[in-house]
Amino acid sequence: MAELNQDSGKKGKGGKVRSKKNGGKVDLTAMVDLAFLLITFFMLTTSLNKPQAMDVAMPDKNKIKEQQSDELLTADNRSLTILLGSDNKVSWVYGQVARPIEGPTVAGYGADGIRKVLMEKKAYVPRVSGGKDMIVIIRPSEKCTQRNLVDILDEMKIVDVKRYMIGKITPEEVEVLKRDNIYND
Known part of the structure; x- marks a missing residue:
């Protein structure tokens, strides 16, 4: 049991002999229990509230510009291109946008x-x-929101797509969005 002892009075020299008074004792057991309970609570809540972030592989910034190519070479029967438009809509193409399979x-x-x-x-x-995996190419337009990009990345995780990338949208792909009426202000 935790307790706090208090002095009962004078300890001076000489004088009369007095009877010793016992001071009151304060029981600190409940306060120690409360302290441990609070420590446990805050340690538990901080471990549950860890920030969640999604890993996205980014290209190396130190590559020589001449080695980089704007053209993406993927097999038509493996690629799915997702164009992010306005109004929370997407346009998807199976194969290449220039020559779609679907x-x-x-x-x-x-x-x-x-x-x-x-x-x-x-x-x-x-x-x-x-037996090869599907490759998803995500192309956000200027009219889509950041929330749309986060939503499509969440869909990649939900469906467990192993290979996906985010690329710049081309003028031909913008024309596809305009034709589908999802490139509005």
């Missing part, structure tokens, strides 16, 4: 939108490409 098709975000397409293509691509 699409362009407008979809929204969520389970009935682009997630359904990603799940279908993720199952379909290994069958037609000899």
Whole structure:
């Protein structure tokens, strides 16, 4: 039991003999219990509130500009290009945008939108490409919001797409968005 002892009075020289008075004792057990309870609570809450971040592989900044190419070489039957437009809409193309195998098709975000397409293509691509993974190319336009980019990256994690990249949108792809009426102000 934790307790606090207090002195009862004078300790002077000489004088009369007095009886010793016992001072009151303060029991600190409850305060020690409360301190440990608070420490435990705050340690638990700080371990639960860790920030969550998604790892995105970025290209090396030190590469020589001559070695970098704007052209992306991917197999048509493995690539799915997602163009992020305005109004929380996307346009997706299976294959290359210049020569699509399927699409362009407008979809929204969520389970009935682009997630359904990603799940279908993720199952379909290994069958037609000899067991190789699907490659998703995400191209955000100037009209999409940052929230749209975060949403599409979340969809990549939900569907467990292994290979995806974020690239610059080309003028031809902007024309596709304009044609689909999802490049509005």
